[in-house]
Amino acid sequence: MLDLRLPSGLFFAITGILLMIYGIADPSRAPMTSANVNLYVGALMTAFGLILLLLARRGRKA
């Protein structure tokens, strides 16, 4: 049976990395905030995705 943590982890890790790269490469910001939203959320997403992947790996070993 498919472990859902695997595809979700993969999706958030890929999307997170995409966002981080875009946040670093593109200097434009949203109209009402000076924060680099893409970089921060991208980093969080990547971390979340990696945690899911790690859990899936541990689940498979057990």
Added chain:
Amino acid sequence: MKLTTIDYAILILYFSFVIGIGWRLRRSVTTAGDFLTAGHKVPLWITSLAFLAANLGAQEVVGMCASGAKYGIMTAHFYWIGAVPAMLFVGVFMMPFYYGSRARSVPEYLKLRFDEKTRGLNAIAFAIMTLFSSGISMYALGRMFQLILGWSFDASVLLSAVIVLVYTYLGGLRSAIYNEVLQFFLIVIGFSPLSILAVQRAGGWAGMQQKLPDVMTHTWKYLGHASENPMGVEAFGLFAGLGFVLSFGYWCTDFLVIQRAMAAENMSDARRTPLLAAFPKMIMPFIVIVPGIAALALSKAGSGYSLPMKSPGVYDYDQSLTTLMAQFYPSGMLGVGLTALMASFMSGMAGNVTAFNTVFTYDIYQGYIRPKATDAHYLTVGRITTVVGIALSIATAYLATHFNNIMDFLQLVFGFVNAPLFATFLLGMFWKRTTGHGAFTGLLLGTGAAAATYGLTLAEDKGGWIANLHSFPSTMAQNFWIAIFAWSTCFLVTIVVSLATNPRPDNELRGLVYGLTDKPHETGINWYQRPVPLALVVCAALIVLNLLFL
């Protein structure tokens, strides 16, 4: 709002994962049970999140943000009073009968407990209701993407319908549930940054309290009288109408959510599903309602952001979420936010389609059309029903484009169906004397009472088609009171008719009624994993939250 390549890339990436999950799960479907009930093999953390996410459609997200801007933090009552207590009740008290009776659907439980006609009434009403909900979801998606992105209505409706069709057709209920969980993660990650950024810009919670009238930042202070708050409700109407009838009617009897819990691996997991779902449910107001309140604070403070106007001086609250996204999200994050919106629209459809599937195949087709066919036959019927169900949803979506007012009316009719149902279940599960004739008559007259209340009262020019005996300050108050009357009528009529008709012998009701069923023993799990302690922890957290925003 303008999307760029990166936004489209994220959207396409999401779609491919959704379809990929369906594709990978296709081999797990070999029987009708796999397809329609996920074979009772879904892990607890997944059923819990799906229990929550099945209800978290985009209309809910967009609507709650709009209500936040319109009514303030009082909107959180829809979660704290209007959902969590009912979720605890269904987990602790009702799930033993749903799961323990081996019923495959809520109407099937009605058949086991009462009789064929009660099941038929509920199955047909529910099937029609899910089709309309799914169609309305599609319609709302088409309209929203037309408005904010200029996409064609046809293209958005067809694209989302095809994607939902592919993954539900391939993997059935399991695929719908898995995707609901992915969608839940996406909603939380996609919208909580918006909440943080908007509140920060509005000067934090303290700054928002300063900029807004006091009533917008308190949940209980202004509930003494209907005229004191913008919702136009008082504490009794809120507790009885929303907190009791509407919320218990939805969370305890609507098969759309119950189906998620029934997919769990065992009784203990099925009971814990709604209890664990209550934790994230309590927190949701901070993600979906608070941005709306911040939007209003920003508009009042002249910060450069303003809610769009419907007509001079009247805010168009429905646009609060999307206009905030346009202001606070750069390309990239904007793609994530829009993908989350699209995802929640689609899971709203998929949830309804999978519930419709099961009820149609088991309760209507197997019940009345072909009772004794092979399992493979029902699997085929289930798959065909998926295609037909989605086609009918699309038809409903187009119907809605032509008859906007009719959709308003139909949504109200659905309220008529769900409100009395909880009285039927409460009596059926906890009073063994309740009879099938009683339940059926109660349901019919309860629905009639709802229609009559709507016909005799007026609120914001809605209702009053028979006469106007009473005017409510808001349609919300009207809805709450319709529910209260419908429930009370059903409750009383069911008792009276039950006492006048012959009861079923006790031995036929074992496993179906409280008092005739062995209490489920939770062995082999820690005390903090047992339903009752878990429910008490949820209660304590709920009280703390209410005190914080008194």
